[in-house]
Every structure is written in C-alpha cells, then in structure tokens.
Amino acid sequence: MLTDRQKFCLERRDNWKPSINIEIPEFVRLGKNCHIEKNVVFALHGLGAEFIDDQWMLIPHNGTIEIGDNVTILDSTIIMRATKEATKIGSGSILGVKSHIGHNVQIGKNCLIGSSALLGGSSKIGENTYIGVGALIKNKIIIGKKCTIGMGAIVTKNVPDGETWAGVPANKIN
Template identity: 40%
Template sequence: MSVTIGDLANALQAEAWGDLSLCVTGAGEPAQVDPVGPQGGLIAMAMAPKYAEALKPGSIAILAVGMDPAAYGLRAAIFAPRPRLVMAGLTRAFDKGPQVQPGIHPSAVIDPSAVIGENAAIGPLVVIGPNVRIGRNARIASHVSIGRDSVIGDDALLHPGVRVAHEVRAGDRLILQPNASIGGDGFSFVTPEESGIEEIRRTLGTRDGITQQHWTRIHSLGGVEIGDDVEVGANTSIDRGTIRATRIGSGSKIDSLVQIGHNVIIGEDCLICGMAGIAGSARIGNRVVLAGRVGVNDNIEIGDDVIAGGASKIFTRVPAGRVVLGNPAVKMETQMEIQKAMRRLPRIAQQLSKLQETVTRLLEKG
C-alpha cells in the first residue's frame, strides 16, 4: 500500500512541506529510512531533533512543528503538532493486521444456529457455538473459539487463539489480541465453616486455631459485558460474574497479562497496563489509569480520573482525581516524602547511635 505525502498529511490533519506527490509505502526509524526512490519509500519518524540527526538527505520524514526540513536535506516532510497522535494515525494507515481471508474457511466449525454478519471473515479451525451472533465486517483469525449465546459486534478483530466463553456480549470494534480469554469462571470458593481468610479479616491476623478446610466452588452464572471500542491484550483474562456480569466500559484499553476478576466493573476510557490485577467486585471509575503491576483489592471503589503509578497496591477506596503511588498506595506527594524519609534512615540511625553513646557517657560521669 502507498499514499502520497499530501494525502497522508490531509488524513492526519497536519501541515506538509516539499514535494507532496511523493509516495509513502510505510514508516521506519530515521537510521533505517533510505532516500525516497521513484516508487516512493518509507517515511522516517523523527519528531525530535535528537532523532532527526540520523536522517539521510533525500528522505522523507515526520517532524515536530518548528523543525527545519531543509536543514536535514529532506525532499518532503509532515509536521506533527502532537507527535504521538500523528503516529497513531500513521500506524493505523499502514497496519495490515492479521491475514484473514474473506469468507468462511472450510475448516471452521460453526453451529447452524449461529448468525454471521455481512462481510465477516472467519479463519481456519475457528469454532463458533450455538446462537452466537457475529457482527458485520468482523475478522476472526485462526483457532478462535466463541461459546454459546455470545455476541460480537461489528468490525471486530479477534487474533489467533482467542477464547470467548458463553454468554459474553461485546460491542462494536472490539480487538482481542492473541490468546486473550474472556468469560472464564471466577475464582470463587467457600468453606462450610469460617475460613482462615475470613478469620484473618475479622481478627487482623490473630488465629484462634487452625483446622482442615475444604473448598466448595461458587459457580459463575453471570457473563461478561464489553462496550464499544475496547481492546484487550494478549494473554489477558477477564472472568465472568457470579450472578451479574463483569463489565468493561466503552473505550477502555487493557494491556497484556492483566487479570480482571469476577463482578469487576471498569468504566469508560480506562487504561489498564500490563500485569495489573483487579480482584473480584472492585469498581473502577471512568478514565482511570492503572500502570504496570498495579494491584486492586476486592470490593473497593476507585473514583473517576484516578492515576495509579507502577506497582502500586490499592487496598482502600480512592477518591476521584487522585494520583496514588506505593504499597500501600497513598497520595503520590506523600509517597515521595516517604521515600525521602527512608533514604535518610541510615543517617538518622547513625546520629541516634552517637546520641545514645553521648547520653551513656554523661550518665556514667554523673
């Protein structure tokens, strides 16, 4: 695929410079991009002066506003008022995605009661269960399975190896990366008597006695409900609800290797980064950002627009708009003061030791 510099600039709503008829066939880092040839060439992502130093004369590039393309010997350039947003548009334009041939592959196993939308593409060895509904223009790559009574909206993209269980309802433009698992049973078990976990929560650590315990499964009767424009990363697991559905709000993006427990509610336009874990029945507001390895306790609420820094552990309710960090998570400014104080501890210990020695000597003299 190729597009001219002029057309690409229009699509990105950005200003262009130079020969706007030159063809762009893809994107690359400045050191990898050769001068543009008669058939076009790659466009260099050089949106800061430190990256532009590697540009080759005669090439084409995306630059930050204010940079001088003539100084780098470029033949054409596009100026990015917000570089990462321009990068999003550019990568979208050249992303071919997985190769899913049009139509239904002969090796796919589709229940006769399933409804497949217009122009859907279904790859090899896909299994689609009873009463499933697949939206228009959906692309389902190889080795995907979709359980009974599930609904996948229009323009969905399911990468190889995805597992969608029964009674999952997803909106339009869903993206599930390889091996994502949606709708597995929640991790919910109970003992006939008070369990050790319940005892510790009640006593805050004191054990009256330790007895044998046998766990009984609480079955998951709820499903998973996913809004529009949601993306779920590779090897991420979203558990189904116990009675009501686990819910993921429209526009939310979930990274790889994330665990979302049963009954969790995640709001709209959230960003959940890699290796985060959200325990059962937690409620996450809108536009919340959980950085990598953040842990969220069960049955707590995180308000709208909260940002949690990497590896934070959230055990209690977080009010809307707060930025938290640490284990246990506290206000970021408080955590920074804690870290400063911890760095001072060795010096304070030395000072205390000297003070004790001085007091001892004075007492001995007295």
C-alpha cells in the first residue's frame, strides 16, 4: 500500500517534463527519459594531475560520461568527464542541486546524491545508496550497496554494503 506522499511522487515523476533544452556534449551518453535541469555542467576536464619535473601537470580527460535511463540531474550539478573510460551515473539515480561528481566516478542504480555532495574522482557508489546533503567522499573510496551516508559526513574509508556512516571523519553508526 502506497502512502499519499509516495502516490504524489509517482504521479509527479510520470508527468515530469524537461524544463529546458540543454546541449549535450558529444562525450556524454544519455539514457532514455532523463531529466536535466538548467546550469548542469558536463565538464570537459577534471582536476586529475600528476607532479612531474617539479610542477603539477593536468592529466588529459579523454573518456566519456554515461548516464543511465530515468536519471534526474538537478540544477547546477557538475559531472566531470573520465580520464580514460567513463564516469557513470546508474539508471534511476537522482543528483541533487549543486552536487559534484568527479572524474571516473561510478554511481550504481537508484542512488540519491544529496544537494552539494562532492564525490571525489574514481570513487564508487553501490546501488540503492543514499549520500546526504553536503557529504564529501574522498577520491578512490568505495561505498557499498544499500548504504546511507549522513549529511555533512566526510568519508575517508571504504564503506561495506548496508552500513550507515556519519560524522567528521565518518564512522559506522548502526
């Protein structure tokens, strides 16, 4: 039995139309029925760099961005192009306002990334995971399936499937 709130959300989803026409760069592979709001940036380059000969050198970003079906990307989100392969957003996921998705990030199906969350480069988020508002995920961190990351958490360690983490630095709380 669905609650009134769930019914409202399903009705709204089924009647949602894109609010604007946005130009999709050639390096973006966009799935079906996606909703992309204004000011979303598909960034050509991320901040991948190596220290060579006493100076920082940017790593070329020649990969793609792959967005699954039924993905919602809210206003002012930034998604970085991958360095070699693909930055991926799984089907059914929602990216909140001003979220930041680093290069090579892999987001599983049906994830909710809260507003102003920052996912560092090459991090991996398992399916059905919730990342709270303003959470920071360190680069190369793996967060398992069905996890919850609290609002404002700073995640510096891998998170196993099904766990809830919060705090600064984030630790398991369940």
